Amino acid sequence: MPGTKLITIERHILEQQARFPHATGEFTSLLYDIALAAKLISRETNRAGLANILGKAGTQNVQGEQQELLDVYANQIIVRMLNHTGRVCIMASEEDPDPIFIPATYKRGNYVVLFDPLDGSSNIDYNVSVGTIFSIHRHVTPDLYDCGLPDLLQPGRRLVAAGYIVYGSSTMMVYSAGNGVAGFTLDPSVGEFLLSHEEIRAPDNPKYYSVNQGYERFWLEAVRQYVKWITGMKEDEPRKALSARYIGSMVSDFHRNLIAGGIFLYPADTRDKARPMGKLRLNYECAPLAYIMEQAGGAASDGIHRILDIVPQSLHQRTPFFCGNKDLVAKMEEYFQHYNPEWVEALQERVQLVT
Ligand code: AHG
Ligand code: MN
Ligand code: MN
Numbered sequence: 001m002p003g004t005k006l007i008t009i010e011r012h013i014l015e016q017q018a019r020f021p022h023a024t025g026e027f028t029s030l031l032y033d034i035a036l037a038a039k040l041i042s043r044e045t046n047r048a049g050l051a052n053i054l055g056k057a058g059t060q061n062v063q064g065e066q067q068e069l070l071d072v073y074a075n076q077i078i079v080r081m082l083n084h085t086g087r088v089c090i091m092a093s094e095e096d097p098d099p100i101f102i103p104a105t106y107k108r109g110n111y112v113v114l115f116d117p118l119d120g121s122s123n124i125d126y127n128v129s130v131g132t133i134f135s136i137h138r139h140v141t142p143d144l145y146d147c148g149l150p151d152l153l154q155p156g157r158r159l160v161a162a163g164y165i166v167y168g169s170s171t172m173m174v175y176s177a178g179n180g181v182a183g184f185t186l187d188p189s190v191g192e193f194l195l196s197h198e199e200i201r202a203p204d205n206p207k208y209y210s211v212n213q214g215y216e217r218f219w220l221e222a223v224r225q226y227v228k229w230i231t232g233m234k235e236d237e238p239r240k241a242l243s244a245r246y247i248g249s250m251v252s253d254f255h256r257n258l259i260a261g262g263i264f265l266y267p268a269d270t271r272d273k274a275r276p277m278g279k280l281r282l283n284y285e286c287a288p289l290a291y292i293m294e295q296a297g298g299a300a301s302d303g304i305h306r307i308l309d310i311v312p313q314s315l316h317q318r319t320p321f322f323c324g325n326k327d328l329v330a331k332m333e334e335y336f337q338h339y340n341p342e343w344v345e346a347l348q349e350r351v352q353l354v355t
Contacts, residue, residue: 009035009173009184009193016177027136030087030111031161031175034134035184035193037081038165038173041074041118041132042186045167048124062097062316063281068124071095074117074132088113089139089147092315094284099152099315108144111160112137112151114284119164120249129168131251135288136161152315155354156287156308164288166255174200174255176295181258202298203261206325208245210253211265218269222303222339226332230263250280254289254323258296263324265332267303268343277318277350282310286321299329302351303336304344311352320347 010032017028048070057069075095082088083100086107091100094116102108115134124130137154141147163175171186173193183197209230216224228234232241242262247253253264268278280286290300290307300307300323310319322332336344 007195009195012182012184012195016179019179026087026109027111027160027177029085030082030109030113030136031163031177033081033085033087034078034113034163035173037078038132038171039186039191039193040077040081041070042165042167042171042188044073044077045070045118045124045130046188061095063094068118068121070124070130071118071121078115078117078132078134082113085109087111089141089144090151091115092152092284093117094281094316097316099148108147110139110144112139112147112154114152114288116281116284119251119285120247123247123249128247128249129166129252130249131167131255132165133251133285133288134163135159135284135291149315152283153312155311156291157354159287159291159308162288162291164251164255164292166251168252168255172196172255174258174292176292178295181292181296197259200258200296202258202293202296202325204325206257206261206263206328207243208257208260208262209242209265209328210244210246210257210262211267212246212248213244215269215271218271219267220269220336220340220343222332222335222343223265223267223269225339226265226335229331229335230328250285250289254293257324258293258298261325263322263328263332266321268320268347276346278320280318280321282307282317282319283312283315286319286323289323290321293323297326298324299326300324301329301333302347304333304347305351305353309354311354313352319351 013028013031017023057072084106087109089108092114120130139151161177165173174183181200184193185196266280302320
C-alpha cells in the first residue's frame, strides 16, 4: 500500500485533472462512469453461477463468435452507462458490428469510447478471470452531431486514456491518462476502487512468456525460433529461460506480465488463410493495452510496427500482437526480419502507419 493515505479512484482521477487547469471535469466523470460500469460487471461476474446466467446467449457477434450471456450483459451496462451522460459522442464495441451512436434525445460530449466489454469470455464457464478493456479518444469531427468512423479509427498514439478491469480473485482497474499507470483494487464491501498500485512499471527483469503453444504447428519460423530462444534452448544465443503462463484471457495474461515482467504473444499464423492477421482486435484490445504497456515503460508491436502508430482501416481490424518488456519485443521484431522477410513485406503492404 502506498504510504498511509487511502485514495479512491475518484480522488485519484480528480488529482490528475488538477494537472490541467482548463479541464472541465468531463473526462474525469467519464472515467468514473467506466469505473461504475466495472463495479456492476464485477458484481455480475462474481455471482454468475448463482444467478444461473452461465452459458451462451445463442447469438453471434460480429466476428462470428458465440456470445456468452455475460458478454451481452457487460456490453449493455457500458452502453447504458455512457450513452446519456453528454460526455461521449460515439462508441464502438467488440459485440456490435457498427458504431454505437448516441440517441438523438441525449446530448453529446467530446469523447469517443471503444471497448471489449468482456475479454476472455470463453473462460467464464470455468471460473477463470475475465476482463474489460477500454480506449478513450477525443473526437476529431468538428460537429459532435456528425461523429462517425473517423473518430473511431484513430491511431493508438492519439489515445487520451486507456485501461482495463480484471475480474480476478479480486477486481482491479488499471488505467493511464498519459501520466504513468495506476492500479486500483475494488473493496466490494464498500464498493470503492482503492489505489493499490501507485506507479506500475514493467520490470526490467522479465519472468514470463505467454503464447498459445497449442498452435505451434501453425507458427511462422520466426515465432518458433523466438520461443526456442526465450526458453533458453538456442545454443547460439543462450539466455535464462522464462516460465510459460497462458490463461487465454488476454487481460489477465497482460496484467500478470505487466506486474511480473514478460511478453505476451498472439502471432498471425498459417492456420486460417482468412485470418492472416491473427485473432486479436486492434482498436479495443491491442491499442489500449499497448498504450498502457508503453506508459509502464514497455513496448508493443505487430512484429514490425509499433502498435500505436497503426492507422486503423476498419472497426474490427485484427493485428498480430507482441507486448511486454522492450528488449523482448525488439528481439521478436529482429527475428521476423531474419527468419520471415517475406512475411515482413506482406505485413508492410497491409498496414497503414501514421505519417
Ligand atoms: P474475447 O473473449 O474478447 O473474444 O477475447 C478472447 C481473446 C483473448 O482474451 C485471449 O488472449 C485469446 O482470445 C485466446 O485465444 P486462443 O484461445 O486462440 O489462444
Ligand atoms: Mn477480447
Ligand atoms: Mn470480448
